[in-house]
Amino acid sequence: MFLTHLECTACGQRREWKRLQNLCTACGKPLFAIYDLERVRKLECKMHSSLQGREKSLWRWRELLPLPKDVEPVSLGEGGTPLLSAKRLGREVEVDLWVKDESVNPTQSFKARGMSVAVSMAKYLGAEKLAVPSAGNAGGAMAAYAARAGLEAHVFMPCDTPRANIVECRELGAHVTLIDGLITDCGAEIAKRKETEGWFDVSTLKEPYRIEGKKTLGYEIAEQLDWKLPDVVLYPTGGGTGLIGMWKAFDEMEKLGWIKPPSQSASPARTSGVPGSKRPRMFSVQASGCAPIVRAFEAGEKFAAEFPNAHTSASGLRVPKAIGDFLMLHILRESKGGAIAVDDDEMIRAVREVGSKEGLFVAPEGAACFVALKKLRTTGQIESGESVVIFNTGSGIKYLDCFQERA
Ligand SMILES: Cc1ncc(COP(=O)(O)O)c(C=O)c1O
Numbered sequence: 109m110f111l112t113h114l115e116c117t118a119c120g121q122r123r124e125w126k127r128l129q130n131l132c133t134a135c136g137k138p139l140f141a142i143y144d145l146e147r148v149r150k151l152e153c154k155m156h157s158s159l160q161g162r163e164k165s166l167w168r169w170r171e172l173l174p175l176p177k178d179v180e181p182v183s184l185g186e187g188g189t190p191l192l193s194a195k196r197l198g199r200e201v202e203v204d205l206w207v208k209d210e211s212v213n214p215t216q217s218f219k220a221r222g223m224s225v226a227v228s229m230a231k232y233l234g235a236e237k238l239a240v241p242s243a244g245n246a247g248g249a250m251a252a253y254a255a256r257a258g259l260e261a262h263v264f265m266p267c268d269t270p271r272a273n274i275v276e277c278r279e280l281g282a283h284v285t286l287i288d289g290l291i292t293d294c295g296a297e298i299a300k301r302k303e304t305e306g307w308f309d310v311s312t313l314k315e316p317y318r319i320e321g322k323k324t325l326g327y328e329i330a331e332q333l334d335w336k337l338p339d340v341v342l343y344p345t346g347g348g349t350g351l352i353g354m355w356k357a358f359d360e361m362e363k364l365g366w367i368k369p370p371s372q373s374a375s376p377a378r379t380s381g382v383p384g385s386k387r388p389r390m391f392s393v394q395a396s397g398c399a400p401i402v403r404a405f406e407a408g409e410k411f412a413a414e415f416p417n418a419h420t421s422a423s424g425l426r427v428p429k430a431i432g433d434f435l436m437l438h439i440l441r442e443s444k445g446g447a448i449a450v451d452d453d454e455m456i457r458a459v460r461e462v463g464s465k466e467g468l469f470v471a472p473e474g475a476a477c478f479v480a481l482k483k484l485r486t487t488g489q490i491e492s493g494e495s496v497v498i499f500n501t502g503s504g505i506k507y508l509d510c511f512q513e514r515a
């Protein structure tokens with residue numbers, strides 16, 4: 109294994125990885141897993157050239173994930189999802205459009221990636237009972253991986269979470285508590301009770317390994333695009349683990365020599381032999397009824413204030429306050445991307461447009477990115493001919509309640 113330690117994303121303090129832990133005890137911010145990438149680079153020289161013969165799941169990136177080599181991961185075959193060319197929709201807005209279809213993951217969303225890695229590590233480090241606040245899909249994924257690992261699962265969700273998510277969690281054997289409030293209220297309830305109940309909290313970014321699973325999105329799109337990253341990434345943003353995870357993957361890929369650092373992209377001579385490209389401009393897509401990152405981005409803030417009266421039927425985007433806000437805002441600015449809000453009725457209409465034109469029944473969160481793409485083309489923030497990757501983070505099948513009136 110190449111994991112060496114954990115490091116705080118804000119104060120930089122180092123932590124031992126060999127025990128269960130949540131946030132930095134010095135400053136309360138998220139911890140990142142740090143690897144000896146120099147060793148990976150030396151020992152696994154051109155590891156990516158040996159990838160072809162490996163399993164399809166995200167565990168193909170084993171050297172870049174935690175968990176000792178001889179420990180079997182808790183896996184349901186997550187990751188390795190298709191990157192589909194969306195020619196019809198792409199042609200309409202004159203971009204080279206790709207959809208990373210995460211709806212084909214176990215439990216039908218990208219949350220499976222984070223939970224496979226987090227539950228594997230929690231089990232290895234001795235956790236017996238896991239708890240998570242969820243907008244829906246994370247709860248389903250946690251329930252599945254906890255069941256697979258033989259651990260107890262406690263899922264806290266808002267009462268108005270899509271019914272499919274609630275049923276799924278129960279049928280996967282989780283203890284489900286519905287809270288009259290938002291995901292932040294669910295998180296507060298767990299924080300209050302976890303000590304006495306003996307729960308390990310696997311909330312977004314409050315433990316260090318869900319993000320490790322999510323970062324494989326970055327490795328996969330690089331591999332699928334032949335180690336040339338797209339010009340633009342559109343990511344439906346709640347807590348932001350995928351966005352933050354992908355940026356971490358790009359950092360790691362640069363250190364591994366798999367892609368060029370931005371400062372070198374204009375200097376082919378210095379990078380000869382490196383098959384990479386410059387990094388994408390990253391855009392956060394949120395719902396107009398809950399857009400804390402968009403507001404903070406536009407206001408030039410470093411942190412995002414809690415969004416009042418949060419509401420949207422894209423339940424995964426109903427996150428009024430995210431602990432990784434400062435990380436997301438930094439990435440959006442560093443990448444010269446941005447943040448954009450989309451109305452609920454626009455995203456629900458876009459589900460049918462994407463479905464009928466590309467054959468994908470996308471989640472409203474994924475649909476929001478297609479609306480954002482059109483808006484960003486209109487404003488000129490995305491130019492004609494650019495390559496764009498949209499993340500369809502889940503399946504429309506979990507959101508049937510949203511479509512009833514349009515039957
Ligand atoms: C389908 C879907 N898309 C997007 C998100 C937001 O993901 P993140 O928390 O990584 O920003 C969620 C989170 O619940 C989700 O379920």
Ligand SMILES: [Zn+2]
Nearest residue numbers: 116119132135
């Ligand atoms: Zn710290």
